Amino acid sequence: MKRLVLLWCFITTSAFASTLNQWQGVPFPEFSLLDQHGEVRTNKDYTGRWLIVYFYPKDKTPGCTVEAQNFTDDYQLFKSLNTEILGVSYDDVDSHKEFADLYNMPFSLLADTEATLSKKLKVDRLLPWPHASRQTFLVDPSGKIVHHFAEVTPKKHSKELLQLIKKLNQSTKKSQDS
Template identity: 40%
Template sequence: MKIAVALFMLLILAMWAMRSASASELPTVGQKAPEFSVMDQNGKLQKLSDYQGKWLVLYFYPKDETPGCTTEACAYRDDIHKIQNLGAAVVGVSIDDASSHAEFADKHHLPFPLLADKEGTVARSYGSERTLLGYKLARRNTFIIDPTGRIAKVYVNVDAEANPREVIADLHRLQSTH
């Protein structure tokens, strides 16, 4: 019984920490996307300006090799040709380091950059940083950025498996009205 009470208290504490964790404000649709300049898993500097003139799917995820993050990354991998055929690129972001990203990308054959946002600056600028039990993590949020560098769509607390399909549908819709 004591173990059950302790687990219940830990669960309550974790939920409180998730709710009370400070995060900066999410960018809104129409707003200029926050700049970034961060190394990816291959040691290549990735900047928002590299994607000027293209649609960009910027997705944030908590941690390499966790079940939900692996599901989401593999779903983007499996749909990458559909996304690229819509003139869009995919970039993943977490607070893991480049070597963790390199192993993750290699193991799962991920054909897109993973930004090593070790200090959380990109996650913070996109309102997607959180602290959980003393650890900094990225929130599972996704942003579609249009070819002019403006936020076109915001997804908060996404479903890891469904998000790429939602993005593809919204890219079709956004491009028909853009």
């Protein structure tokens, strides 16, 4: 019986660990989506920079607003780290424009109205209504995913990403100096 329990623990732990890292090292999927200004944004627009792609359920809801405001507050810090931010939800261009204007967001909000990008990254949810779940992907300057946040706390997420990017930049610099 003890062996069965140990085997079950090993299998479930391995399965859980593999889902956490399934995106690491994978090229970020190609996309072509409209932002809040009606301009088409694609992967190529962000080549050579760190890219935060955060998915969120709905414009102007409490958690989504807190997360967006924190990214807005920290935007200049991200820019100093050669990092761009993209918010993505199922909301349309007009909804994104209202949301971005209301909170003076300096980054793009992408209208994934057909859920094409959300489905590619498996963040699409149907219940209690169709929406993108709150998840984030950190993409390196070469276009590969270096970290996937399957769980996000809106109040802390911006600072968490700043720390991670600083750490990754330091380790990149150390390996170049060696």
